[in-house]
Amino acid sequence: MKQEFTLTVYTENQVGLLNRLAIMFSRRKINLESLNTSPSEIDNIHRFTIVVEETEVVVKNLARQMEKMVDVFKVNYNTNDEIIWQQIALYKVPTSVIMKEVKVERLLRKYGARTVVIREDYTVFETTGQDEEIDNLLKELDKYGLIEFVKSSRIAIIKSSEGVHKRVLNMEINDPTKKPINNEFLNHKSMIFQM
Structure with missing residues (x-):
């Protein structure tokens, strides 16, 4: 059964992202009831608030597909009871x-x-x-x-969410590109080649 859902999409602010998101909706023949984009609580991360009327199965699959996009960090979908808008x-x-x-x-x-x-x-x-x-x-x-x-279009805050701030901080802490390289293996290998 169709009902109103609000999708909250946290993304990098990249050119062409809105177009790629719009294509996902149009391919599935989902009409946007409302669309808002704004900065989020974190620098350089934007928040799309999208309202659709659709079944939960369709919205859940759409959210999963959006999260596979490179520029998208997190997608939440909620009913009106789960948000303040x-x-x-x-x-x-x-x-x-x-x-x-x-x-x-x-x-x-x-x-x-x-x-x-x-x-x-x-x-x-x-x-x-x-x-x-x-x-x-x-x-x-x-x-x-x-x-x-x-x-205007809808703006919304999820009642039970901590937002994306904590998740982004964890991503930065666990970023493998920022960890020091373990040189023990490399040093051991170079000693073998020197022998």
């Missing part, structure tokens, strides 16, 4: 309506919206929340002559 929305409304209608002011307070820009012809409000909250305010403001609306 938010989106941001901007609403542009005629300023004249805002000035006349006290109901609009109450409505904005109810949804925790704040004013971003006030001009003679329009006012822009911003709110953060989840789909239902954002969409409910959209429906209400539509009654008052909503001019424009935009919603």
